[in-house]
Amino acid sequence: MKYCFSALRSIGAGLRSNWVGRGLVGAIREAFGNRLGTSIPAGIAALLLLPLPSLAHHPMGGRLPITFAEGFLSGLGHPVIGLDHLAFVVALGLLAAVSAWGIRIPVVFVLAAMVGTGLHLAEVTLPLAELVIAGSVLGFGLLLALKDRPQSAVVAGLAAIAGLFHGFAYGEAIFGAQTMPLVAYLAGFTVIQIAIAIAAFFVGRQLTQRTNAVFVQRAGLVICGIGAAFLATTLLETVLPV
Numbered sequence: 001m002k003y004c005f006s007a008l009r010s011i012g013a014g015l016r017s018n019w020v021g022r023g024l025v026g027a028i029r030e031a032f033g034n035r036l037g038t039s040i041p042a043g044i045a046a047l048l049l050l051p052l053p054s055l056a057h058h059p060m061g062g063r064l065p066i067t068f069a070e071g072f073l074s075g076l077g078h079p080v081i082g083l084d085h086l087a088f089v090v091a092l093g094l095l096a097a098v099s100a101w102g103i104r105i106p107v108v109f110v111l112a113a114m115v116g117t118g119l120h121l122a123e124v125t126l127p128l129a130e131l132v133i134a135g136s137v138l139g140f141g142l143l144l145a146l147k148d149r150p151q152s153a154v155v156a157g158l159a160a161i162a163g164l165f166h167g168f169a170y171g172e173a174i175f176g177a178q179t180m181p182l183v184a185y186l187a188g189f190t191v192i193q194i195a196i197a198i199a200a201f202f203v204g205r206q207l208t209q210r211t212n213a214v215f216v217q218r219a220g221l222v223i224c225g226i227g228a229a230f231l232a233t234t235l236l237e238t239v240l241p242v
């Protein structure tokens, strides 16, 4: 949780402030215009402030949950501690706020995530999961940032594909566990993801219906920055394994 709060605080601070290396901000601002210039470096800076090894998304410190409560807490924790998952679910909720299908889009995602976890448990390997997950954060950030977004059915289709990969990654933390903690884990990550998506949905609806019509696009740019940073890190790890 501490992780999560500090992440959110950093993103908030990054959005507002000037402490994000002015030189880089200035250069990007010139190239892409003011808004893009602050948002993307802010997202990246927020990430750089956090030590985020990509597999450190396990509240139990890598130990398999044994009880129902442990499984549930582990499931609740994973999408929050994992900033890539968190950024994606927030993007999804905001996208739902400006899409005709509304909250059905995140529902498609969480259902697909359960299937993805099932695939992992069935020992089916989805290739390049980390890369696809990082790419999904960048991609959904871009969808949010766009003025003309694709139709809901297309967004839902992409959310389903992303869900399979995020779910596959969630499966990592529970692989080999007993049925009870396993079911609790599935319930935990489904509940928290829906809760986060609904919260983002309502914030998105409120703000876009009032004066702040560009809010969703700005948030999309921050999420792009987070996705880009994850993508770069994952690519580096693939090219130069430690």
Ligand SMILES: [Zn+2]
Residues within 6 Å of the ligand: 054, 057, 078, 082, 085, 169, 170
């Ligand atoms: Zn994860």
